[in-house]
Amino acid sequence: MHTILAEGPIGLLSAHPDDHIPNSHLLEAARLEGVPVSELVYTRGENGINLRSDDPDFVRSGQRPLESQASATRLGIRSYEQYAETDNDLTGKEYLLAATAVGWVLRHNISTLVTLTTEDHPDHQAVADSAWLTAKMLLERNHNVSILELLPARLRQHADIIVPATPNSVAQAFGAVALNSSQFQTITGIYEDWPNVSGYSVEPASFERLTPYPLLHDAGYRLVQTFS
Numbered sequence: 001m002h003t004i005l006a007e008g009p010i011g012l013l014s015a016h017p018d019d020h021i022p023n024s025h026l027l028e029a030a031r032l033e034g035v036p037v038s039e040l041v042y043t044r045g046e047n048g049i050n051l052r053s054d055d056p057d058f059v060r061s062g063q064r065p066l067e068s069q070a071s072a073t074r075l076g077i078r079s080y081e082q083y084a085e086t087d088n089d090l091t092g093k094e095y096l097l098a099a100t101a102v103g104w105v106l107r108h109n110i111s112t113l114v115t116l117t118t119e120d121h122p123d124h125q126a127v128a129d130s131a132w133l134t135a136k137m138l139l140e141r142n143h144n145v146s147i148l149e150l151l152p153a154r155l156r157q158h159a160d161i162i163v164p165a166t167p168n169s170v171a172q173a174f175g176a177v178a179l180n181s182s183q184f185q186t187i188t189g190i191y192e193d194w195p196n197v198s199g200y201s202v203e204p205a206s207f208e209r210l211t212p213y214p215l216l217h218d219a220g221y222r223l224v225q226t227f228s
Contacts, residue, residue: 004161005033007146008111012039012077013101013131015090015123016048017068018180019116022150024075024173025163025219026114031076038079038108039072041065042097042127045183047087052182059182071176079108090126097130102137105145112146114221117155132225147224159220173215 004010010030012020020027020039030037045068050059058064065082072080081104085093105113113135115128128149135145151159 004112004146004148005030005035008035009109010035010037010112010114011101011105011108011110012037012114013097013127013134014039014041015116015121015127016043016045016087017041017065017082018045018071018176018183019124020068020072020075020077021173021176021180022116022215023114023219024176024215025165025169026150026221027075027077028166028169028172029163036079036108037077038081038104038110039077040081040083040101040104041068042083042085042090042100043087043123044082044084045087048183050182064182067180067182071179074176074179075172088123090123092126094126094130094133097127098133098137101130101134102141105134105138106141106143110145112148114148114150116150117152128224135225148221149224151220151222153217153220156218156220158222160223161221163219163221165216165218170216177215 010026012023014020019041027037044062045064046060046062048059048064050056052058055063062084069080069082083100085097090097101113104110113131115131116124131147135147138145148161156162
């Protein structure tokens with residue numbers, strides 16, 4: 001864990017505007033160590049669900065990044081760059097995504113790229129594949145990066161790096177969830193058996209949005225490859 005933080009700035013490669021939330025424990029650890037984190041978001045998440053009853057077109061009209069930028073700031077992300085690739089349509093665009101990421105990595109001198117697990121969404125698979133291509137392109141420019149993939153809870157035992165959940169990182173995660181009202185019904189709608197988390201009341205719920213990333217537990221990352 002500390003080795004990764006010691007390598008230098010971290011970059012989140014995200015398919016969707018709220019993909020930084022499952023990385024809340026890593027983001028809090030980076031903040032405490034003074035490691036800068038940047039995020040590149042490829043889509044505006046316009047084809048996601050919309051839970052804003054007061055504004056039925058909030059997501060479809062591309063406004064979802066507005067709330068996600070606020071949650072990214074809360075989680076300590078210093079630079080948030082938003083692109084407008086079509087949501088749910090990143091498969092087959094891996095080289096384009098990688099070409100976009102190369103300049104971003106160099107601008108922020110990023111040492112470690114972080115992606116979500118590839119198993120729960122085809123856009124996440126595309127971004128993970130593009131991260132590998134990005135690293136290969138960067139080698140040609142004499143810039144070395146490592147790649148971390150956040151694993152689902154059921155595969156945490158296979159993780160190369162465990163990032164502990166702390167009271168503060170859990171509170172930060174819940175605060176970020178609360179800011180994403182179009183995607184998360186309520187902060188009570190994530191995990192059924194949480195009686196109270198850092199001041200947030202958690203009640204039994206039937207709506208679960210962050211599967212497979214339980215925010216109360218440690219986060220496990222797989223070291224995909226170190227390019228050097």
